[in-house]
Amino acid sequence: MKPGVQNPRENVTMKTIAEEAGVTLTTVSRILNKKGGKYAERTQEKIFEIAKRLKYRPNALVHGMQSGVTRTAGVMIPTSSMFYAQVVSGIHSVFLENDTIMLLGWNPKSKHDKGDEQERQILHQLVDRRVDGVILRPGSEEMERSYFEEIWERDIPLVIVDREMQQISTDFVGSADREIGRDAARHLIELGHRQLLFVGDGAVVSTSRYREEGFRRVLSESAGASCKVINNGVGEGEDAILQLLRGEDCPTAIFCYCDPVAEVMMKRVLEAGLSVPGDISVLGSGNQVTPDCPLPLSTFDQNPHLIGKTAAGLYLERVYEQNRSGSRRELIPATLLPRASTAALAR
Amino acid sequence: MKPGVQNPRENVTMKTIAEEAGVTLTTVSRILNKKGGKYAERTQEKIFEIAKRLKYRPNALVHGMQSGVTRTAGVMIPTSSMFYAQVVSGIHSVFLENDTIMLLGWNPKSKHDKGDEQERQILHQLVDRRVDGVILRPGSEEMERSYFEEIWERDIPLVIVDREMQQISTDFVGSADREIGRDAARHLIELGHRQLLFVGDGAVVSTSRYREEGFRRVLSESAGASCKVINNGVGEGEDAILQLLRGEDCPTAIFCYCDPVAEVMMKRVLEAGLSVPGDISVLGSGNQVTPDCPLPLSTFDQNPHLIGKTAAGLYLERVYEQNRSGSRRELIPATLLPRASTAALAR
DNA sequence: ATGAAAGCGCTAACAT
DNA sequence: ATGTTAGCGCTTTCAT
Numbered sequence: 001m002k003p004g005v006q007n008p009r010e011n012v013t014m015k016t017i018a019e020e021a022g023v024t025l026t027t028v029s030r031i032l033n034k035k036g037g038k039y040a041e042r043t044q045e046k047i048f049e050i051a052k053r054l055k056y057r058p059n060a061l062v063h064g065m066q067s068g069v070t071r072t073a074g075v076m077i078p079t080s081s082m083f084y085a086q087v088v089s090g091i092h093s094v095f096l097e098n099d100t101i102m103l104l105g106w107n108p109k110s111k112h113d114k115g116d117e118q119e120r121q122i123l124h125q126l127v128d129r130r131v132d133g134v135i136l137r138p139g140s141e142e143m144e145r146s147y148f149e150e151i152w153e154r155d156i157p158l159v160i161v162d163r164e165m166q167q168i169s170t171d172f173v174g175s176a177d178r179e180i181g182r183d184a185a186r187h188l189i190e191l192g193h194r195q196l197l198f199v200g201d202g203a204v205v206s207t208s209r210y211r212e213e214g215f216r217r218v219l220s221e222s223a224g225a226s227c228k229v230i231n232n233g234v235g236e237g238e239d240a241i242l243q244l245l246r247g248e249d250c251p252t253a254i255f256c257y258c259d260p261v262a263e264v265m266m267k268r269v270l271e272a273g274l275s276v277p278g279d280i281s282v283l284g285s286g287n288q289v290t291p292d293c294p295l296p297l298s299t300f301d302q303n304p305h306l307i308g309k310t311a312a313g314l315y316l317e318r319v320y321e322q323n324r325s326g327s328r329r330e331l332i333p334a335t336l337l338p339r340a341s342t343a344a345l346a347r
Numbered sequence: 348m349k350p351g352v353q354n355p356r357e358n359v360t361m362k363t364i365a366e367e368a369g370v371t372l373t374t375v376s377r378i379l380n381k382k383g384g385k386y387a388e389r390t391q392e393k394i395f396e397i398a399k400r401l402k403y404r405p406n407a408l409v410h411g412m413q414s415g416v417t418r419t420a421g422v423m424i425p426t427s428s429m430f431y432a433q434v435v436s437g438i439h440s441v442f443l444e445n446d447t448i449m450l451l452g453w454n455p456k457s458k459h460d461k462g463d464e465q466e467r468q469i470l471h472q473l474v475d476r477r478v479d480g481v482i483l484r485p486g487s488e489e490m491e492r493s494y495f496e497e498i499w500e501r502d503i504p505l506v507i508v509d510r511e512m513q514q515i516s517t518d519f520v521g522s523a524d525r526e527i528g529r530d531a532a533r534h535l536i537e538l539g540h541r542q543l544l545f546v547g548d549g550a551v552v553s554t555s556r557y558r559e560e561g562f563r564r565v566l567s568e569s570a571g572a573s574c575k576v577i578n579n580g581v582g583e584g585e586d587a588i589l590q591l592l593r594g595e596d597c598p599t600a601i602f603c604y605c606d607p608v609a610e611v612m613m614k615r616v617l618e619a620g621l622s623v624p625g626d627i628s629v630l631g632s633g634n635q636v637t638p639d640c641p642l643p644l645s646t647f648d649q650n651p652h653l654i655g656k657t658a659a660g661l662y663l664e665r666v667y668e669q670n671r672s673g674s675r676r677e678l679i680p681a682t683l684l685p686r687a688s689t690a691a692l693a694r
Numbered sequence: 695a696t697g698a699a700a701g702c703g704c705t706a707a708c709a710t
Numbered sequence: 711a712t713g714t715t716a717g718c719g720c721t722t723t724c725a726t
Contacts, residue, residue: 013703024713029705038711055500060475061417062703065408066718072450072476078436085432089425093455096465101472103419104451108440118443125448128407129419153402259638291606291636292643292686299638339639360719371697376721385695409719413702 012054020050032058064130073315074126074134075102077161081260082288083304084137087161090308091135091315098316103131107139123150133157133319135311138165140204157318161311164206169327171318173311175302176331177207180285181214183300183336184255189218192345193253193281194225197244199233199265200257208257211285215255234264241265245272245280252280252345259284263293266341270294277343287337296339307332359401367397379405411477420662421473421481422449424508428607429635430651431484434508437655438482438662445663450478454486470497480504480666482658485512487551504665508658511553516674518665520658522649523678524554527632528561530647530683531602536565539692540600540628541572544591546580546612547604555604558632562602581611588612592619592627599627599692606631610640613688617641624690634684643686654679 014028021028023043030036031047050056064070073095079085088104095102105122126134127150134156136147148168151158158170188196198215200208212229219225228244228251230237244250245268254269256262262284269280276282276295285300310330361375368375370390377383378394397403411417420442426432435451442449452469473481474497481503483494495515498505506518535543545562547555559576566572575591575598577584591597592615601616603609609631616627623629623642632647657677 015703025704026706026714027712029703030712033705035706036711040711043711057471057474059412059477059703060472061408061412061477062718063705065406065412065720066703066705068718070408075451079426079432079439080436082429082432085426085429085435088432088451089427092426092452096452096455096469099468099472101450101452101469101476103448104422104435105439105443105448108443121446122443122448124404125407125446127404129448130406130408287638289638291634291640291646292684293638294643296639296641337639362719372720373697373722374695376719377696380721382721383695387695390695406719409702410721412704413719413721415702 012056013059014056016054017047017050017056020054021046023047032056068130070130070132071100072129072131073100073102073319074123074131075104076106076122076126076134076136077104078106078108078137079104083286083302084162086304087137087308087311090305090310091312092308093305094309094312094316098312100316102135103129106137120146120150123147127154127156131156133159133315135159135161135315137161138163157315159311159315159318161307162207171311171314171328171330173307173314173330173332175207175307176333177210178214178217180300180302180334181211181216181255182218183214183334184211184283184285185215185218185222187298187336187338187342188253188255188281188283189222189225191253191281191342193251194222194345195249195251195253196225196227197251197254198227198229198257199237199241199254199261200229200231201233201261202231205257211255211257234261241268242272245269245274250280253283253342254280255283257285259286259288259297259299260290262297262299262341263289266294266297277341278346281342281345283342285334295341298339298342299337300334301337302334303332359403360406361403363401364394364397364403367401368393370394379403415477417477417479418447419476419478420447420449420666421470421476421478422451423453423469423473423481423483424451425453425455425484426451430633430649431509433651434484434655434658437652437657438659439655440652441656441659441663445659447663449482450476453484467493467497470494474501474503478503480506480662482506482508482662484508485510504662506658506662506665508654509554518658518661518675518677520654520661520677520679522554522654523680524557525561525564527647527649527681528558528563528602529565530561530681531558531630531632532562532565532569534645534683534685534689535600535602535628535630536569536572538600538628538689540598541569541692542596542598542600543572543574544598544601545574545576545604546584546588546601546608547576547578548580548608549578552604558602558604581608588615589619592616592621597627600630600689601627602630604632606633606635606644606646607637609644609646609688610636613641613644624688625693628689628692630689632681642688645686645689646684647681648684649681650679 018025018028077084107119160172162174200212202209219227230240233241266282283298287299287301289297365372365375424431454466509521547559549556566574613629630645634646634648636644
């Protein structure tokens with residue numbers, strides 16, 4: 001018993017209907033597709049009635065094959081963090097209203113380093129199923145190079161989400177990262193902090209670079225403020241952080257480019273015997289802390305749902321509308337969410 | 348320029364390859380599908396070379412149409428909560444290893460009450476695309492009735508996740524709910540609590556009923572323990588809760604059947620001027636609090652990722668293996684995660 | 695070792 | 711107002 005073809009009786013096709021009604025396939029096709037203006041009322045009704053009775057459903061595979069349009073989008077975004085899960089949710093809500101559905105897939109965090117191979121595999125699954133376009137969140141800028149070759153060569157419309165890619169000109173939707181950096185700096189400055197630390201991952205991720213940029217710009221204009229920068233603070237930079245916390249010039253506030261990093265930093269600070277926010281304020285971004293974060297983290301709501309909706313909107317325009325203009329860039333503003341982890345500088 | 352067919356030059360088919368190689372379609376088909384044991388080495392190499400050079404990709408739509416097997420699963424699970432996002436993530440990880448990909452869709456929380464119509468629409472999107480099977484998390488037991496008729500009639504294999512449905516006999520994967528209830532009660536009893544409250548939503552959700560059952564069973568066996576039950580505590584039951592909190596027989600510990608409810612309860616308790624866990628302990632389940640939960644919530648890790656993996660495993664067996672036995676039931680155990688919201692009863 | 699032909703479910707151009 | 715025919719990309723008999 002082959003899957004999908006369990007009950008032969010159930011496999012109702014237009015032919016079935018045609019035979020039942022005593023007309024041709026063509027007639028059925030035209031009537032069901034509402035291109036049958038010329039057909040007799042009686043015939044039309046009969047066809048519809050039979051189709052309904054037999055619970056006929058069109059075969060989208062055939063339609064896709066013939067027309068080249070599948071109304072199916074390839075979405076390559078992990079749902080493993082709340083942030084991206086909500087981006088996906090936003091995309092879904094727009095697709096729902098536009099008769100589009102997504103094939104979801106993403107590359108797992110490359111364990112065993114077979115990540116690259118799997119990326120290709122997933123991409124092929126999408127291409128083979130003839131998706132009309134792709135929405136993609138790049139893992140790292142380097143890694144995704146291979147994606148583009150494949151997608152690009154086939155002229156498959158592409159919308160990039162969250163992390164910008166160099167030298168790729170397609171639609172992009174992300175956060176207003178420089179403004180996040182700026183507002184982070186302002187927030188901490190307002191609280192009286194002058195010794196600041198930025199923890200990022202700028203080597204790999206564009207969002208980190210932009211946030212750093214916005215952050216430092218404000219600080220450079222603020223009298224008496226100083227800013228250290230450590231990249232990869234959850235990796236190689238770890239030692240540097242610990243040294244800093246123990247040293248003379250220990251910062252009084254840390255801005256981490258994203259919440260997961262902020263959460264780790266918070267724990268590090270607490271482990272070092274310092275208090276948050278008493279000794280050190282910690283600020284993140286993304287609003288995606290885990291449930292066992294020691295205390296409510298001050299962060300930015302980046303409105304991931306809206307990011308998803310916007311991406312889906314651009315996707316639909318680019319794929320199905322004529323006026324596919326040049327590449328567009330949409331930056332969704334974020335909102336500061338001051339919570340318990342940032343406080344005024346104790347003097 | 349039709350979407351999906353942008354560059355005609357790029358539309359490489361087996362025919363293209365056949366012409367380029369000076370052989371027939373049949374030859375190409377058999378060689379590329381490795382059913383060409385009888386072909387000359389030279390021919391084979393040539394075909395593979397051309398296919399690679401032209402970046403040929405098989406058309407999965409055609410294949411699906413002909414064979415009735417699409418290697419595509421319909422997954423109807425919202426990614427709007429971390430819990431389900433992780434279930435989806437678990438499913439994905441198993442599919443990845445099994446050359447299967449998911450069409451993702453779900454019914455939004457029926458605003459405007461057009462939910463039912465949209466459910467059908469999504470289901471049709473899946474059926475029309477000829478998914479090999481469906482993995483579904485039921486919204487409420489009532490609502491999903493219509494789903495089954497459609498799925499059932501077409502003999503589409505179905506795996507249910509998280510919430511059990513009455514009188515539907517398919518594979519089910521969920522949490523060991525009675526044990527969650529049991530362990531919740533034990534935890535609170537051990538902490539010295541005797542006046543307990545269960546907040547659930549048993550009218551709609553099976554998980555709530557089972558957790559309540561396990562909870563009460565332990566309490567009924569514990570000397571001196573009493574247990575009130577309020578259903579729909581975030582809705583109609585709200586007043587009852589507030590009254591209880593102000594009254595003489597105010598409970599000292601509350602077990603809520605899921606975290607979102609627990610979080611609301613916690614806020615209610617705090618608003619009422621009581622302290623958590625000083626006056627009242629609050630326990631939830633699911634490990635999916637929002638980032639602004641006032642303090643770390645004690646809860647259960649239900650291992651949603653494993654739930655997803657298990658569901659995907661059952662799905663693959665049921666859909667692609669001969670031995671599709673009767674309906675199976677897998678209950679994934681949960682682990683208590685004691686955090687700050689539960690504490691020993693003050694005396 | 696290779697080809698020709700029929701057919702999957704459906705659409706569209708071309709009849710009548 | 712309805713039918714005939716060709717064809718989409720591919721697989722699968724049935725030849726040779």
